[in-house]
Amino acid sequence: MAAETNVRELSISKNDRTSMPANSKFLTLPTILTLGRVAAVPLLVATFYMDGWRGTVVTTSIFTAAAVTDWLDGYIARKMKMKSTFGAFLDPVADKLMVSATLVLLCTRPLEVAVFGQVPWLLIIPSITIIGREITMSALREWAASQGSKLLEVVAVNNLGKWKTATQMAALIILLATRDCSHGGPAILIGSGVVLLYIAAGLALWSFVVYMREIWKVLRR
Numbered sequence: 001m002a003a004e005t006n007v008r009e010l011s012i013s014k015n016d017r018t019s020m021p022a023n024s025k026f027l028t029l030p031t032i033l034t035l036g037r038v039a040a041v042p043l044l045v046a047t048f049y050m051d052g053w054r055g056t057v058v059t060t061s062i063f064t065a066a067a068v069t070d071w072l073d074g075y076i077a078r079k080m081k082m083k084s085t086f087g088a089f090l091d092p093v094a095d096k097l098m099v100s101a102t103l104v105l106l107c108t109r110p111l112e113v114a115v116f117g118q119v120p121w122l123l124i125i126p127s128i129t130i131i132g133r134e135i136t137m138s139a140l141r142e143w144a145a146s147q148g149s150k151l152l153e154v155v156a157v158n159n160l161g162k163w164k165t166a167t168q169m170a171a172l173i174i175l176l177a178t179r180d181c182s183h184g185g186p187a188i189l190i191g192s193g194v195v196l197l198y199i200a201a202g203l204a205l206w207s208f209v210v211y212m213r214e215i216w217k218v219l220r221r
Helices: 002-027 029-048 053-079 085-107 124-147 149-154 159-177 187-220
Strands: none
Touching (some): 029 053, 029 085, 085 159, 124 149, 124 187, 159 187
């Protein structure tokens, strides 16, 4: 009986040790940072429509902080081995929410820059391209996850996707920071934001084509 009791105690303690990390990993530091990005989206929308320079500063600061934590949470998760299934799911969701919300907000206030003229569709074209690509890639990755590990590896984030994200973040920070200056503001700075956004849209399409080509190669085997 004593031996059986010891075995049971050992098995219980082992089960406790294996269950504890799973519970603690649900809200790791990277996941908390990611949740903060999700919570910041309504604040971004609210401050975007505040009049004056204060609204511009707050909105730009919120988005910049979100862009920094987007890199930071991944870095912490890798270096401190705090990866979790929930965090892996939530991270791209938070990114897409923040970027899509910002693109839609910018499209509600067309730029009026002398170098471009009055072109209300100026930001709409790259915005639709980027948002459409993100929605399609999300569905594609969901499908790939159900098909097996080979396809899932193919649709993992590549270098083009990373360059797209970096260019996209830089463009949106510039456009948010200068949105109240478009009526006679620094045209070169605003123009650089627009150009970067179109480059990001081009990289989005290019990376999508690369993904589809790799998927086709796997399916043909």
